[in-house]
Amino acid sequence: MDGIHDLGGMAGFGAISYEENEPVFHEPWQATAFALNIVGIGVLRNHNADEYRHSIERMPPVHYLQACYYERVLTGAATLFVEKGVVTKEELEERAGGAFPLASPNAPDPMAELEPQPVARFTKGDRVLVKDIHPAGHTRVPRFCRGKTGTVLHVAPAFSFPDAAAHGGAFRKEHTYHVEFASTDLWADAGADNESVIVDLWDSYLEGVDA
Amino acid sequence: MSTPTNIASPKARTEALQSALADKGLIPEGALDAVIHTATEDWDPENGARVVARAWTDPDFKKRLLADATSACAELGYEGIQGEYIVALEDEPERHNVIVCTQCSCTAWPVLGLPPDWYKSPEYRARVAREPRKVLKEMGLDLARDIAIRVWETSAETRYMVIPCRPEGTDGWSEEQLAALVTREALIGIALANPA
Numbered sequence: 001m002d003g004i005h006d007l008g009g010m011a012g013f014g015a016i017s018y019e020e021n022e023p024v025f026h027e028p029w030q031a032t033a034f035a036l037n038i039v040g041i042g043v044l045r046n047h048n049a050d051e052y053r054h055s056i057e058r059m060p061p062v063h064y065l066q067a068c069y070y071e072r073v074l075t076g077a078a079t080l081f082v083e084k085g086v087v088t089k090e091e092l093e094e095r096a097g098g099a100f101p102l103a104s105p106n107a108p109d110p111m112a113e114l115e116p117q118p119v120a121r122f123t124k125g126d127r128v129l130v131k132d133i134h135p136a137g138h139t140r141v142p143r144f145c146r147g148k149t150g151t152v153l154h155v156a157p158a159f160s161f162p163d164a165a166a167h168g169g170a171f172r173k174e175h176t177y178h179v180e181f182a183s184t185d186l187w188a189d190a191g192a193d194n195e196s197v198i199v200d201l202w203d204s205y206l207e208g209v210d211a
Numbered sequence: 212m213s214t215p216t217n218i219a220s221p222k223a224r225t226e227a228l229q230s231a232l233a234d235k236g237l238i239p240e241g242a243l244d245a246v247i248h249t250a251t252e253d254w255d256p257e258n259g260a261r262v263v264a265r266a267w268t269d270p271d272f273k274k275r276l277l278a279d280a281t282s283a284c285a286e287l288g289y290e291g292i293q294g295e296y297i298v299a300l301e302d303e304p305e306r307h308n309v310i311v312c313t314q315c316s317c318t319a320w321p322v323l324g325l326p327p328d329w330y331k332s333p334e335y336r337a338r339v340a341r342e343p344r345k346v347l348k349e350m351g352l353d354l355a356r357d358i359a360i361r362v363w364e365t366s367a368e369t370r371y372m373v374i375p376c377r378p379e380g381t382d383g384w385s386e387e388q389l390a391a392l393v394t395r396e397a398l399i400g401i402a403l404a405n406p407a
């Protein structure tokens with residue numbers, strides 16, 4: 001989805017605050033929220049990592065930006081426990097003693113039509129074009145590189161295709177590619193000739209470009 | 212969109228989810244503590260620093276690390292969740308590497324640890340791909356104009372670590388001494404290895 005999570009290249013953000021000797025968790029509840037999600041994925045098999053990422057992407061944008069990282073983790077995990085029928089929102093709100101905001105529902109038709117690519121179609125040095133897709137559901141192709149052409153630096157192993165895995169789609173594995181884009185091809189107003197961005201992209205997201 | 216005014220604190224919400232799951236018997240004894248222990252004790256940027264120090268001192272290890280960082284890190288015992296496919300990025304005097312995950316906040320947990328807040332912030336995620344030289348300068352790393360920058364977006368399953376250049380004046384140093392020069396910030400690429 002073209003959501004708030006897809007932040008790469010967005011303007012208007014200010015200085016990055018940096019904390020010396022930052023602890024892993026600032027407060028105990030953050031550790032618990034992190035662990036509840038990991039146990040929800042790895043032990044309870046309530047949800048997978050792609051459903052989890054997408055549950056956070058579905059948070060209303062204002063809540064997403066206001067929440068710290070671990071509040072987003074909590075909100076995403078709680079949304080999936082509610083959606084899978086393990087707990088109810090009412091039960092959570094009663095226990096919390098106040099409102100428990102969750103993510104918005106999944107889109108009814110979440111996946112772009114992308115033909116499965118079980119065999120690697122590209123190799124190091126190939127020029128590839130990123131399809132200009134805008135699925136309503138989960139995808140891992142950032143907006144800033146859609147419709148752009150880059151060069152394959154490396155072919156990575158085949159991994160589960162997240163757009164399908166996030167929405168109960170048929171399991172499919174595809175190779176991913178480290179595709180290098182010149183910054184000046186991504187943003188006309190920013191970047192320099194010797195700056196580039198390498199994006200890790202699944203085979204389905206790409207099409208070949210004749211040299 | 213209705214905006215509730217009585218939103219429970221994140222702490223109260225976390226306790227609500229935890230107790231709801233626990234009362235249904237869904238959380239195995241010790242499961243949460245085990246995750247928290249791993250996250251705070253095992254996943255540590257000092258692990259990545261040891262990998263870098265080994266690469267600086269052992270050319271065969273460095274060759275293996277650049278060819279297959281997952282196995283090379285596993286040789287030192289660093290593997291597991293979010294370390295299933297690690298790629299090491301070697302800095303060169305004329306080309307610098309920096310890592311981001313613009314869409315969430317992925318990192319190689321076993322070698323870098325859970326990422327710090329600045330890495331997870333909307334500011335870093337929005338800005339570093341588009342204006343890396345400016346962001347690095349703001350964070351204390353002023354790279355000369357002729358040094359190329361590669362920004363690595365962690366958009367799929369590859370988890371990256373940066374191998375910074377070995378500082379001058381460290382000939383003959385032990386692995387332990389060298390590892391102490393490598394911070395989490397250097398492993399992500401917003402800093403260099405500390406000079407000797």
Ligand SMILES: [Fe+2]
Nearest residue numbers: 312315316317
């Ligand atoms: Fe991420």
